Amino acid sequence: MTQTKAGIRIEDLHLSFGATKVLEGIDMVIEPGEFFAFLGPSGSGKSTLLRAIAGFGPTPRGRILIGDRDIATLPPWKRNVGMVFQSYALWPHMSVRRNVAFGLEERRMPAREIAPKVESALETVGLLHLADRMPAQLSGGQQQRVALARTIAIQPQVLLLDEPLSNLDAALRVQMRRELLALQRKLGLTTIFVTHDQEEANTTSDRMAVLDKGVIQQIGTPQQLYDAPANAFVAGFLGTANILKGAMQGADFVTDAGQRLPVSAPVQGAKRIVLRPQNIRIAASGGEIAGKVSHREFLGSQIRYLVETPDGRIIVDTLHSSGYPPYDAGAPVSLSIDSQSAPLLAD
Amino acid sequence: MSDLPRTASSGFTLFPRLSGAAIAGIAIAIFLMAFLILPVAQVIYVAFLDARSGAFTLQNFQDFFNTTLFRESFVNSFYVSAMSVVLATIIALPLAYITTRFNFAGTAAIQALGIIPLIMPPFVGAVAMSLLFGRNGSINLLLNQYFGFRIPFMEGLNGVILVQAIHYFPFILINLSASLRNIDRSMEEAAQNLGSHGMRMFRRIVFPLAMPGYLAGAALVFIKVFDDLGTPLLLNVNNMLAPQAYLRITGVGINDPMGYVISFILVAFSVFSLWASFLFMRGKDYATVQKGGGGLSRRDLKPREKWLAWGVILLILAMVLSPHLGLLLLAFGTIWSFSPLPDGFTIQHFGTIFTQSSQYVWNTIIYAGSAALIDVVLGTAIAYIVIRTKLAGRKWLDYMATAALAVPGVVLGIGYLRMFHGIQLPFGLGQMSSFWGIIIVALAVRRLPYALRACMAALQQVSLSLEEAAESLGASRASTIRRIVVPLMTGGILAGFVTSFATAAVELSATIMLVGRSSDAPLAYGIYLYMQSPAGRGPGAALGILAVVIVALGTYLSQRIIERERARQTMTGDQH
Numbered sequence: 018m019t020q021t022k023a024g025i026r027i028e029d030l031h032l033s034f035g036a037t038k039v040l041e042g043i044d045m046v047i048e049p050g051e052f053f054a055f056l057g058p059s060g061s062g063k064s065t066l067l068r069a070i071a072g073f074g075p076t077p078r079g080r081i082l083i084g085d086r087d088i089a090t091l092p093p094w095k096r097n098v099g100m101v102f103q104s105y106a107l108w109p110h111m112s113v114r115r116n117v118a119f120g121l122e123e124r125r126m127p128a129r130e131i132a133p134k135v136e137s138a139l140e141t142v143g144l145l146h147l148a149d150r151m152p153a154q155l156s157g158g159q160q161q162r163v164a165l166a167r168t169i170a171i172q173p174q175v176l177l178l179d180e181p182l183s184n185l186d187a188a189l190r191v192q193m194r195r196e197l198l199a200l201q202r203k204l205g206l207t208t209i210f211v212t213h214d215q216e217e218a219n220t221t222s223d224r225m226a227v228l229d230k231g232v233i234q235q236i237g238t239p240q241q242l243y244d245a246p247a248n249a250f251v252a253g254f255l256g257t258a259n260i261l262k263g264a265m266q267g268a269d270f271v272t273d274a275g276q277r278l279p280v281s282a283p284v285q286g287a288k289r290i291v292l293r294p295q296n297i298r299i300a301a302s303g304g305e306i307a308g309k310v311s312h313r314e315f316l317g318s319q320i321r322y323l324v325e326t327p328d329g330r331i332i333v334d335t336l337h338s339s340g341y342p343p344y345d346a347g348a349p350v351s352l353s354i355d356s357q358s359a360p361l362l363a364d
Numbered sequence: 365m366s367d368l369p370r371t372a373s374s375g376f377t378l379f380p381r382l383s384g385a386a387i388a389g390i391a392i393a394i395f396l397m398a399f400l401i402l403p404v405a406q407v408i409y410v411a412f413l414d415a416r417s418g419a420f421t422l423q424n425f426q427d428f429f430n431t432t433l434f435r436e437s438f439v440n441s442f443y444v445s446a447m448s449v450v451l452a453t454i455i456a457l458p459l460a461y462i463t464t465r466f467n468f469a470g471t472a473a474i475q476a477l478g479i480i481p482l483i484m485p486p487f488v489g490a491v492a493m494s495l496l497f498g499r500n501g502s503i504n505l506l507l508n509q510y511f512g513f514r515i516p517f518m519e520g521l522n523g524v525i526l527v528q529a530i531h532y533f534p535f536i537l538i539n540l541s542a543s544l545r546n547i548d549r550s551m552e553e554a555a556q557n558l559g560s561h562g563m564r565m566f567r568r569i570v571f572p573l574a575m576p577g578y579l580a581g582a583a584l585v586f587i588k589v590f591d592d593l594g595t596p597l598l599l600n601v602n603n604m605l606a607p608q609a610y611l612r613i614t615g616v617g618i619n620d621p622m623g624y625v626i627s628f629i630l631v632a633f634s635v636f637s638l639w640a641s642f643l644f645m646r647g648k649d650y651a652t653v654q655k656g657g658g659g660l661s662r663r664d665l666k667p668r669e670k671w672l673a674w675g676v677i678l679l680i681l682a683m684v685l686s687p688h689l690g691l692l693l694l695a696f697g698t699i700w701s702f703s704p705l706p707d708g709f710t711i712q713h714f715g716t717i718f719t720q721s722s723q724y725v726w727n728t729i730i731y732a733g734s735a736a737l738i739d740v741v742l743g744t745a746i747a748y749i750v751i752r753t754k755l756a757g758r759k760w761l762d763y764m765a766t767a768a769l770a771v772p773g774v775v776l777g778i779g780y781l782r783m784f785h786g787i788q789l790p791f792g793l794g795q796m797s798s799f800w801g802i803i804i805v806a807l808a809v810r811r812l813p814y815a816l817r818a819c820m821a822a823l824q825q826v827s828l829s830l831e832e833a834a835e836s837l838g839a840s841r842a843s844t845i846r847r848i849v850v851p852l853m854t855g856g857i858l859a860g861f862v863t864s865f866a867t868a869a870v871e872l873s874a875t876i877m878l879v880g881r882s883s884d885a886p887l888a889y890g891i892y893l894y895m896q897s898p899a900g901r902g903p904g905a906a907l908g909i910l911a912v913v914i915v916a917l918g919t920y921l922s923q924r925i926i927e928r929e930r931a932r933q934t935m936t937g938d939q940h
Contacts, residue, residue, distance in 0.1 A: 071553075071557055072556070072557075073553050073556075092556070092561065093553070093556035093557055093561075094556045094557075094558075094559045094560060094561040095559075096557075097559075098557070099557065099558075100553075100554070100557045102550045102553065102554055103550075104548065104550050106548070106550035106551055106553065106554035107554075108551060108554075108555075108569060108572075108573070109573070110572045110573060110575075119555070119558055119560070119568075120558030120559055120560075123555075123558055123559040123560045123564070124559055167554075167558065168557075168558075171558055171559065
């Protein structure tokens with residue numbers, strides 16, 4: 018089985034658990050060799066979608082094409098998609114070597130061809146020296162690498178990663194996500210990565226799909242989604258956002274409280290504006306919106322203020338540098354807003 | 365005293381001041397030494413002594429293996445145990461598979477199947493089984509009448525195997541289902557993802573993961589059957605090890621070395637089986653179920669499969685219920701001989717036992733009740749000492765108490781006879797080995813491992829911080845135990861008590877050797893006596909029904925208690 022770069026195309030996919038609709042009208046195209054993320058809160062259907070691609074769970078309605086082969090109705094063992102499970106799912110009764118060899122053995126490959134492939138897969142994840150250990154003797158990070166080696170050993174057409182970093186501690190998570198990306202680049206495998214963590218999705222993926230309630234909200238590069246969210250859900254889920262209601266008046270967006278915010282690319286009919294905390298400056302006076310600090314959080318490189326204004330609570334981030342005394346809760350402040358490139362939402 | 369400097373009480377006293385826990389620990393250790401370790405050690409020791417000179421010898425073992433009857437008994441015991449495991453597996457496997465792999469409405473029926481056999485002591489059902497399945501039992505009479513052949517269900521060793529397998533298969537069912545349930549579905553999905561499916565996947569993934577649980581159950585069944593005395597005795601199968609030990613000691617006498625050699629072999633086999641299954645299980649805790657994740661994925665049965673599943677279950681149910689049914693027929697029947705059903709029905713047998721044999725019932729309640737009480741007191745104390753104190757050697761209390769698992773009832777009985785037969789008790793209580801109190805001690809020692817597990821589990825549920833909170837509010841250690849720990853353990857302790865009581869009430873193998881006179885005998889012994897003669901079968905079966913009711917009530921109660929405790933703990937949202 019030779020490795021080919023294959024893209025994935027999903028067409029009008031619907032899936033339900035009994036009467037509950039879990040996925041509705043999923044359409045997407047994932048390019049060959051792309052690192053693609055499914056991002057969404059729990060219950061958004063992102064894991065269900067990934068499992069549907071691998072062939073687990075109820076049979077969906079619609080088409081899933083890998084390359085030009087529709088796999089939607091194939092049983093899991095005929096799909097040749099590699100999946101790394103959230104729990105790693107290493108078989109506790111087999112050594113690392115036997116775990117990795119499993120998929121090749123199932124393909125009835127002769128033993129003398131299996132051994133070098135197993136070693137090379139373990140080499141790739143840097144665990145060749147642990148080949149004869151049992152899974153229980155490995156750390157969480159090592160177990161994950163074994164799961165990865167086991168999957169890439171069968172040379173799948175696509176690689177599916179179900180929340181691969183969620184069982185690791187914070188420091189290891191950052192390291193592993195870089196390693197995952199480096200490995201993916203090296204192998205050139207079309208990869209889908211499921212996560213609920215926007216930072217993970219932002220830092221690793223070429224493009225991502227944001228899901229909520231079983232529906233794709235938006236697909237694009239991390240920067241596209243951040244800078245031009247399609248709706249309030251995407252704006253709020255990617256980074257922190259102040260979303261103010263109002264209406265367009267000519268080239269300005271006017272908030273419900275009457276604040277006039279000039280925008281460079283007016284959208285007629287826009288009803289909301291997304292203001293990122295770092296695009297708002299806080300000062301003792303001189304800004305456009307008057308408010309009062311209700312809460313202050315020290316975040317290290319930044320200080321975050323919650324400011325009560327006539328347009329509601331606004332979150333403001335300022336870079337922290339020592340010497341500038343922060344504003345205390347209750348302090349009257351004035352906000353100036355850089356709204357020129359702020360996204361406008363129609364809903 | 366009160367104005368002595370503080371160091372005096374903690375530093376330089378002639379007798380070191382022992383904590384309450386230490387005193388309790390020492391007392392328990394002495395009890396276990398006197399009533400478990402020493403009697404068994406003595407039995408083993410005597411097996412290696414020349415009966416006349418008292419010198420160390422291996423002659424007894426040589427004699428044992430030179431005697432045809434003993435060699436045969438050895439082989440028979442081994443064969444019966446192994447075949448019981450095989451038959452029990454054949455019964456348990458489809459049940460475990462159906463409940464864990466399919467969405468099946470009959471799951472509740474299967475769970476009932478797992479309890480029904482356990483509420484009847486196997487020796488009680490044995491006689492009823494011969495009336496149903498024996499050469500001239502109901503089934504074979506009908507077979508012979510309509511088809512002209514018989515099946516030797518109950519001939520010789522077959523009878524023992526059938527009765528034991530029907531009684532003990534739940535041990536395999538419970539362990540196997542638990543380990544199947546503990547396999548996370550991702551284990552299977554990962555295999556499918558890598559190209560595996562069907563039987564091949566079952567053989568490579570599911571089966572090895574379920575193996576430890578199966579072997580644990582199988583080892584238990586093997587030991588129980590190997591050590592059992594009551595069933596072969598009641599089926600009149602004497603060419604097995606446990607009956608031979610009993611017959612030699614009661615027939616030839618307390619000094620006959622063969623009884624001790626057999627005892628040694630029984631203990632050695634039990635220890636070996638437990639040790640082997642422990643060795644095999646080590647590092648194989650394969651519980652792979654993830655937080656929030658389910659076990660293996662289940663699928664719906666197709667209509668034809670559903671009928672097949674029901675068919676299998678009903679067949680097994682019929683088999684499992686047959687001892688109960690037979691016992692009922694026997695207890696309410698008038699004369700039942702050479703006919704598929706009794707000639708008529710009567711409640712006269714119950715009248716007989718209430719007028720003649722009520723002492724059996726009272727003795728049982730007193731013996732089993734006292735033994736269960738001793739068990740939970742010792743169990744609670746040992747659990748507390750092992751889990752909560754730093755007492756030196758505390759683990760050994762646990763090991764000693766648990767060691768009783770490997771000691772067959774016959775062996776404990778022989779040990780007591782040997783050790784206490786010369787000791788005269790004061791107050792006219794007679795010889796210690798035939799004093800009724802020793803039956804209580806034997807029952808308590810035999811059931812202690814189970815009660816101890818229940819108490820340990822209960823104590824582990826009690827968060828240490830609850831005790832620390834009491835102590836920080838000024839409660840002493842003793843007062844914390846009394847007011848916080850024990851009340852919180854109540855459910856577990858109660859469950860331990862009920863289980864100990866119910867199983868001690870029908871214990872036969874140790875008591876049969878220790879009963880001094882009929883007026884001191886408990887229920888199980890009474891059943892055994894009655895069942896010796898055809899005329900006594902009716903009243904014997906009536907007593908058997910009584911025993912089943914006691915055990916069933918006990919099992920039901922302890923289940924209720926455990927469920928209530930579980931509900932209480934989830935309600936308070938105890939997160940540990």
